[in-house]
Amino acid sequence: MNQQTKSHGLVQAPTPVGTTPGYMPGFANDFETEALPGALPQGMNSPQKCNYGLYGEQLSGTAFTANPPERTWTYRIRPSVKHSARYTKIDLPYWKSAPHVDPDVISLGQYRWDPVPHTDEGLTWLTGMRTMTTAGDVNTQVGMASHIYLVTESMKDAYFYSADSELLVVPQEGRLRFATELGIIDLEPKEIAIIPRGLVYRVEVLDGPARGFVCENYGQKFELPGRGPIGANALANPRDFKAPVAAFEDREVPSKLTIKWCGQFHETEIGQSPLDVVAWHGNYAPYKYDLSTYCPVGAILFDHPDPSIFTVLTAPSGHPGTANIDFVLFRERWMVAEDTFRPPWYHKNIMSELMGNIYGQYDAKPQGFVPGGMSLHNMMLPHGPDKNAFEGASNADLGPEKLDNTMSFMFETRFPQHLTGFAANEAPLQDDYIDCWDSLEKKFDGTPGKK
Secondary structure, eight states, rough: OOOOOEEETTTEEEOOOTSTTTTTEEESSEEEESSSSSSSOSOSSSSOOOOOGGGEEEEEEOOOOSSSSSSSEEEEOOOOGGGOOOEEEOOOOTTSSOOOOTTTOOOSEEEOOOOOOOOOOOOOTTTTTEEEEEEEEETTTTTEEEEEEEEOOOOEEEEESSSHHHHEEEEEEEEEEETTEEEEEOOOOTEEEEEOOOOOEEEEEEEEEEEEEEEOOOOOOOOOOOOOGGGGSSBOOOOGEEOOOOOOOOOOOOOEEEEEEETTTEEESSSSSSSEEEEEEEOOOOEEEEGOOOOOOOSSSSSSOOGGGEEEEEEOOSSSOOOOEEEEEEEEEEEBBBOOOOOOBBBSSSSSSEEEEEOOTTTBBBTTTTTEEEEEETTTOBBOOOHHHHHHHSSSSSSSSSEEEEEEEEEEEEOOOOOHHHHIIISOOOOTGGGGTTTTOOOOOOOOOOO
């Protein structure tokens, strides 16, 4: 069990017994892992001298006095101060942060986009990020931004971390590898990953071109929602989340590190790879999750519950019951409710809803909302099924029905989402989307008891 394996330049820890290769199961667990035997101190965090000549260093995701604290102790070849030098401000013009309000863009409306197309341009994780909406304020650490990523090239001796935010990554096409300080995460469609604030990583293309969605969370980190009367089971189970085992690079090569800090990007040049953590323990770590393991619940007699029953992860605000962000999943499921309008009903909401389609058809919008596409229904703007969906659901034979081959999601926030110039002028906006409700008819005739 002490033999190490090499993977894409990283030395990786032995596979823990009973887990998927390279990962440890559990959500927000206190993990421990080492890529070399004896690299992890036992019984203490900060010994006078660490084995192998390593440096002990703590990465904190909360204030020291937070209860419980979110922190990870790392044992690395060099302390992080050796992976930092003088910084130069750089521009990544398509990656925006809140507050970002373009005076020439109208964010008030119901919007939908076709997939952002690939181009012949070589794009990395940084240069291929395209911000669609922003909400809140990155400086006061509330709100979010939503992005589309287009990636065709691996980052070569280049690394990144965000001091502003954790990133929720939702692939739609292609496969990526996130080589992080704490280990390796391979990611493909029907999976998601969370990359914590402050964690250094490099993104490599395993199968491209790659396209997907990103929710950039400025606020409190994502957590599992409270299940309330649902009880202990269903929804997203903690054991299905996977954190990587320790992996490290010992490479003396000129490298670049880019940092996102208060909405601005800065670059520094260093002489080695910063992915040099040989062992770590703690509860502040990246992880991945297979969306096909999400167990939806729903009505089994009548009526259509709120979409909040499909919440996978939630980022709390200071307002109980009102999230900074909810990540909601609409996947394959059975519909059985009697005498019930089964698709999402017409509504307007204090929350603003940005949706993305991973594959298949969404039941409330069977036409036009295609895989890779997005829609935005901003706060307190009415929306709901188009005429075909309404008529079909109103007149359907209500036997048990399987919604199959479908997976869409929603980034929902309590803040209004402001469109960027890219979303309004460059992304493939469906100008006629608002017209999908034009053909809805007046059915009222005042006859008692008529349906």
